[in-house]
Amino acid sequence: MADGNGSIELAGLVKSYDGVTRVVDGVNLKVPDGAYCCFLGPSGCGKTTILRMIAGHEDPTDGEILIGDEQVVGLDPVERRTAMMFQSYALFPHLSVRENIAFPLRVRGAGTAERHKAADAMIEKVRLTELADRLPGELSGGQQQRVALARAAITGPRVLLLDEPLSALDEQLRVQMRQELSRMQRDLGITFVHVTHTQLEAIAIADIVVVMEKGKIRQAGPARDVYDQPRDRYVAEFLGGQNVLRGKVARIDGGSALISADSMRDVVVPLGAHGGVAVGDTVDFAIRRDDVGLSRPQAVSPESRAKVPSRVRSIEYQGNFVKVMLDDVGGDELIAYVPDRIFYLDPVSVGDVVLAGWDRDKARMLAR
Amino acid sequence: MAKRRGTTHNRTTHNRTTHNRTGWLLVLPLVVVLIPFFVAPIVGVVVASFVQSDGFGGIVPAFTWENYANIFTSRLTLDLYWATFRFAVFAWFFSLLIGFWIAYFLVFHVRNPLLAMGLFLLCTVPFWTSNIIRMISWIPLLGKEGLINSALLGVGVIDQPLGVLLFSSLAVVIAYVHQLTIFMIVPIFNSMARIDKRTIEAARDAGASRFDIVRLIVFPMSKTGIALGSIFVVSIVMGDFFVVKVMSGGGSASVVGAFYEDVGVLQYPSAAASAVILTAVVSLMVVAILRTVDIRRELTK
């Protein structure tokens, strides 16, 4: 058994329950040892199924799963040296915190003294010493999560699989436990695979974010890449923070396309890696909402900025920035996040005609 | 270490067959009891109903319809079925009426859940005691010199004891309701306890009166419980003979009573034929009730 190597490789992974619809549809992915990987997608996109297949609670219909370069399909969870933290934790209601955490040692035949010692060390690590004799039913959500984490980690697995670990908690606790998960992952130094449907959660903790839709991976990469450089409309919209606009290519000019749509004329977008775009194609491009600035129609702006005339539809104050919603552009909404201080230098109001503008090289062409 | 189980294709089928095997292994003991002690006896009775009797307790292994012909041409049998059926209807009606309102009271009117559970247990305790004893315990109350007659005489409502109280059809129905209401209360209580209290509040919000709520929300949502309770009550009354025998004082006969007398005089084939018809009638009634709800889905969910 390759020791300590918690790298994961999924190759052509397929899962189908009825032989017709594929819940997981040909997933390929490599997660390096010791990474924090988040599967992100709406419910029913197959992310939990992938997790359960890595854990060994379900067998793939087709494809390979390698952990530490070793084929694990058909092995029991214990043989894989993975551990799973279940959604809503699945703590045993009849066992105390200590007994819950010592459970994996107990079933491996460890003596009472030995396993209690190991459990107590773990309990201290997750800061539950005072509650060691409580039953799970009497713990708060956050405490239960820490017990579940300790129980999963006590046997020193090389991969920890977390199924929606924060969904049972309230907003405030979620942020706190998010940090705790990060800390534990650094402490243990093992691979974490975390499934969630919350974008903020994923980009806040993950080294690698895997965005899924309908059983397929849409984009996988470091959190910042996925957020800042979404590959396609789906990823951009799911992660948020982006305006996705659609238009027709009017002209190709060097490394840029000039795109037009209703109420948008000849907006210059760098082609980037999308060299195959031809005149007449309908294309999507994205521009981050905080890259969009507003100016009065008569104001002069440098040639290097793309401009779209629009009108303010509504304004929401968000604290450190102001969310300004403009009239749709070619059927897509256009939103600007204007920093609080800049907005109030020359506040616009609903109904004002404005120019929404951004630096040309900030726009990104999306894959179709 | 890299061991593989089967080809990729049959991994899932492998899983399914594994569960079929464990499933059957786990129900095997149940089946091992039910086959010789339910299926075989019923088959045995069916077979016995088609053979001839030699008149001395033995049987002649020759096929005949005679046992059934005798039953269907006998005025007595029809009367027996009619009498038993009538008892079943009365017992069903009163036990449902009482059981429904008791369950409703416990679930929706008792506010302290611990108290409700305690009162519920109070209702169920007699279920775990002897039926026969509970039945004969009506004798000191309903008899000619029983408490009720003495009280009525004492007050002066009547000037001679009512004979109709004990050893009568009334007594039979009382004993049935006494014994069987519990079979209504428990399943109806369970159904009602599962009703989300917010649906009641929503109905009140929409302007429903208390009566509307019972009629339109509580009653339909307790259907499973009512169906289950009805199955118990109907099948028990149809299969009973000792309540009728004791409480009617011999005045009323029942299907099973007649059947038991056949057994007593060793008329096995005709008893078997009667048993087959009875079982068929009870099964039909149960199936009719089962058609109204999917009991298994409700029970295992």
Add this chain to the structure above:
Amino acid sequence: MSQTAVLPPARASAAPRARRRAPDRGGRPWTFYVLAALFVLYVLALYGPMICIYILSFQDVRGGLVFPMRGTSLHWFVDLFTQVRTGDVKGAFGRSIRLAAIVTVLTVIVSFMAGLAFRKRFVGDSVVFYLMIGSLVAPGLVLGLGVGLLCNLLGIEASWYGSALGAQLSWTLPFGVLVMFAVMSRFNAVWEEAARDLGASPWQTVVLVILPIIAPGLVAVALFGFTLSYDEFARTLLTAGSLNTLPLEIWSMTLNVTSPSLYALGTVTTIISFLIIGLSLGTIAWMQKRRARKTAR
């Protein structure tokens, strides 16, 4: 709170049902009192007659079957166990208790296993399910006759520990499995998966996780098994062979004994029942309390 009170008069009159209701200050609606009265009457009717015969069983030698009480003594209890006329009550007691104990053990084990099986679908599960329902509702005496006929045919002598045991199981098992359905519906299958994930073998999962969590439910199954067997009559009547169980003994007494001995027997057997019920409910309560108390340390 009363919503109708804030309606303008015109609308209030348009809705005939809208009447100002007394504000809810913890009082009860009139239906509560009606139903509470019904409940009290029901409980009185449930227990009243039984209490009557317990009282009447303590009369002295002059006692009869109805009130008024004639003296107080334990005469009829002594009579019950010593008189030939009342049959072999002592032996019947012993047999019934032993039979009920065997039935209880088998019912708990078999129902538990079936309860585990029925959590997932398997090929033919509906057949087993309806077989069970059939066994539950089949007229007891018919089943008894069938078992008796089969015994005759196979040359097996009917006995309380053989044919009667089987006939009783065909009644207690479906009951036990139904109770297990209710118990298992509260058992979260994810606990089992977690145990497996943490390295427990199937056997360890059963012993360390499933059994302790559903233990109170199993006590309830045991209670059903014991009392249903202990009081079983119809299925046992034609299958018990030459030696009577207690309910059969009571049955024959109702036909030919007309003294308070009958009531004394009722009192004794009910005491046994109550002991068993108390023991079971006590055990369940104790289990739940112990779970809660662990934490107080």
